[in-house]
Amino acid sequence: MDLEQLRHSKAATITRADAAELFSCDPRTITAGIRAGTIPAIHIGRRVVIPREPLLALLTTGTVAAPDLVLRT
Helix, strand or coil: CHHHHHHHHCCCCEEHHHHHHHCCCHHHHHHHHHHHHHCCCEECCCCEEEHHHHHHHHHCCCCCHHHHHHHCC
């Protein structure tokens, strides 16, 4: 997944694997960012997904949109 695909996607969330591909890094780096609170994430049971809109906001402004709606570990 690249930034253009992320912008045009209709999906509400992406996976850690998609985010790792976007940032050209290992998925464990994404997991570390989620744990540190620098990457927004939603925990659904054992599954962790990244909300698309807050991630786009983070990439464009450096801040997470609507932080009160994002759950972090």
